[in-house]
Amino acid sequence: MAEGRHNPLLELRDIRKTYRTRRSLFGSGGREVVALNSVSLEIYHGEIFGLVGESGSGKTTVGRLIVRLEDPEQGSIRLEGVEVTKLRGKALRDFRRKVQMIFQDPYQSLNPQLSVFDTVSEPLTVHRIGNSSQREEQVRKALTAAGLSPPEDYVFRYPHQLSGGQRQRVAIARAMVLKPSFIVADEPTSMLDASISAQIFNILIEMREKLDATLLFITHSLAAARYLCDRIAVIYKGNLMEIGSADEIIQNPIHPYTRALLDALPRFGDCGEMKYYGTLLGREREYVEPSACPFFPRCRPADETKCSRDKPLLKEIFPSHFVACFEPDLKQAEGSGGDTCFYGT
Amino acid sequence: MELATKKIVLRYHWVFRIREGWGIFHQSLLGKIGLVLLLLFALMALCSYIPPRLDPMYDPMTGVDPKISHSTGPSMRHWLGTDFMGRDILSQLLAGARIAFMVGVSAAFMSIFLGTAIGMIAGYVGRIMDTLLMRLADMIMVMPTLLVVLILSSLFGQLNIWTIVLIIALFRWPGVSRVIRSQTLSLKQRPFIEAARVAGASHLRIIFRHIMPNVLPLSFLYMTFRVTSAIIIEAALAFLGFGDPGTVSWGMMLQWVWKTGHMFKAPYWLLPPGICISLITLSFYMLGRAMDEVLDPRLRREQEAG
Structure with a gap:
């Protein structure tokens, strides 16, 4: 995967992102905090790319920039050669079909008022894919693939009736249901037990095979990254420190x-x-x-x-x-x- | 996953949540008293249709007992007595319950509708929109509603009851909108809204599908408090002589007592509307307090078990 040095699927070039603290009425305030400082990355088709760093290192910001939840101050993000930071309207909607995200906290990332079916089918409804019976079929498949089977037992439940692991599986099913080509997984297991984390990892690996998808796996744990990823990048205070294949990073860190x-x-x-x-x-x-x-x-x-x-x-x-x-x-x-x-x- | 099963399960979900809410509500003595009182008032409002059907002289507005031309005390013919021109006080009291519900609920519903819509827009859109709407809310909030309605009615003559309802609604939304705005602000930061955005949901979809269901319970809570204030404003207005002359409200009755000089002569006429106004506002307030406990787990009493 990493060996195939053809065009990268996703390319970040000199990304800079700063956050400004709110200026208070009398104090000076307005301090700039650099979240990312000229970050450049290339992620190739079909690989699981690990981004490792401690809290506050800017690793989540990278994920949020890629899915266009935020925009960078400088630099460019290209997916399949197309600049994504300037996308608007129809083009942005098509982009949203291709790139999905799995959030860190499954207790916060599901709307408590929506049933599992409504949550997972929402992306299909938004993008007007299929009729209602086709959507049902898609939702069923996604739930099964995310390890919630039989899906009939789960579709009518609400988030408060699910465990943390089950919720994260629902969130994964929601990310999978559009068959995206790129998925950002932002510390998907940091809120879960170790045994459930291992199952989630395996679901992610299966997902890559089934959907032919590329993953950016954001984590604070080198061990998890080694288990899951083909390549790893280490980020510290918004700066990339080391990039290499997972084995190389673990066995021969520089x-x-x-x-x-x-x-x-x-x-x-x-x-x-x-x-x-x-x-x-x-x-x-x-x-x-x-x-x-x-x-x-x-x-x-x-x-x-x-x-x-x-x-x-x-x-x-x-x-x-x-x-x-x-x-x-x-x-x-x-x-x-x-x-x-x-x-x- | 047939549609029929889905509907059943969804209905079950609502039944479950209502039952759960009822369980907490049931523990609150305030809530139970309030609910019983409200049911009594609702019964009164329903019964208001009966007396005029029995005899035209029991019509609260136009029915005059031909044998009586001054205020009389309670009797078999008029259980609560008659007013200065021989109209039955009980049937007026019953009709007043209907007006109170009508004014209270419709004014509260309208102000909640406005407040929720404006609060969600201010919170979700933010920036300049937020500033404009909230400064408008501040301006309206500091205006004394009663005084403004008094000025308006002295400008435009007697106001229709629906105009009064509309004015109350227009002046009572800012409090609701502030609460809804802050709730929207905190919801907007929640990852499930971001998840919807990543899924490609439009702003309208996010507002209606993800934010609204999460703020509506709060709106309904505020509705019970708004009912109280609407009833009080209408009663005060009517007592001061600026009510709708074509309706019999409790405030109107009090005004007639006062205007005809029966204040200290006819307690059978003065007390019933006064007590009714106090009790109905009290019962809506108690209901609101109990619902507050249902909706806000932090207010719940500690369970004995565990």
């Missing part, structure tokens, strides 16, 4: 932040000598210049002169493995990860 994320994962199984990078500073550096590398305040191996002055750009260090670091430490940590050592979520 960026100190990626290494810190891996260090932070709980491990179980036969780990032997634990692989440990220790790239995170115990105490953050204060008084950092705004032009510094975004990770400089927390980076242990940072070069005090170079890293405090400039922001590194993404460089291809290994084939298809991009890292934004001035002095990438190519040496891997001591200790055998081993095949029997697992990262937990």
Whole structure:
């Protein structure tokens, strides 16, 4: 998938997005918060692309920009070569058919007043697809594919009669029912139990096969991303730090932040000598210049002169493995990860 | 998934929710008292059609007892007595219940309709629209309704009862619209609205399908409070002599008592309409309080179990 270097399905070019805090009546206010700082990504047809970062890193903003819930200040987003940030009217409606989103919180993403049938059939109704019996058939198929079977047991229920996992399946069915070519899954399992998360992952994988869809999977967990994704991008404070294939990122992480994320994962199984990078500073550096590398305040191996002055750009260090670091430490940590050592979520 | 089954299940859903709501309502003593009182008043309003059919002299407006030409106390012929020209007070009281319901419910319904529509538009559209509509609401909110109606009626002469209803509705929507606006603002941020947008739903669809069903319960709650204020405004207006002269409302009755100098001479005439006005507003208020508990789980009393 990632090997096929043909035209990307989705392309983000130099995306910048800032949020402005509300100006208060007397105070100065109006502070700008940079959510995304010139983010560029390419997502290829058929892959599951993982976007990993901590809270506030801007990963959800990327998803919201892609589905046009928000517009970027700068940069372009292209789906199948078509610029999407300027779409209006009919073209926007066609775009909405192709791109769907699964939201983080299944307790908030379903209208409490609508039955499961009404929720899942809404996209069909909005886009005037099929007659009522065809819609029923589509809804039934989508629910079954999302793991709610027999669908007859669920169609007339209301969100308050469903568990969290069932609600998320309804949300997935709603995203699937239009047979979109691109789906943004924004931390779809962060509110769910681990066992249900695993089932949701498998549904997403099946969905990719069945619909021939491409997924952007947004998560804070490298372990989940490794399980699900073909490629992973690591984002920190609105800046992409490292992009590479999932195996490469987990087994051969280069960026100190990626290494810190891996260090932070709980491990179980036969780990032997634990692989440990220790790239995170115990105490953050204060008084950092705004032009510094975004990770400089927390980076242990940072070069005090170079890293405090400039922001590194993404460089291809290994084939298809991009890292934004001035002095990438190519040496891997001591200790055998081993095949029997697992990262937990 | 035949349509028939679907309908049954959907109906069951409503039955279930109403029954659940009734269960909470049932625990509230206030609500029960209010409901019983309201049922009594509704019965009175229905009964208002009976006396004029028995005998034309029981007509609340035009029926005059040929044998009586001044106010008399209760008797077998006139259970609550007669007014200054021999009209039956009981039949006036019954007709007054009908007018009170009519004025209260229709004025409240109209102001709720306006308030909900304007509140949803202000909250959903936002920006300049929000500012314009809410400043308009502020301006109307600070105007004393009664005073404005008094001025209008002195300008245009006697006002028709429906004109009064309309004016009350036009002056009582701002409170509702503020509440609906804030509810809409918080709903607008909820992910299910964003999910609808991602699905491609239009603004109209989002307003009617996703926001309206979630604010309507609140509107209906406010309706019970608006009924109260509409009845009081109409009664005050009628008492001050600016009511519709073609209708018999309780305020009108009080005005006749006062105007003909029977204030301290005829308690059988003064007390019934006074008590009725107090009780009907009280019962709508109690009903509203109980419904508040049904709709807002934070107000519910703690359950004994668990």
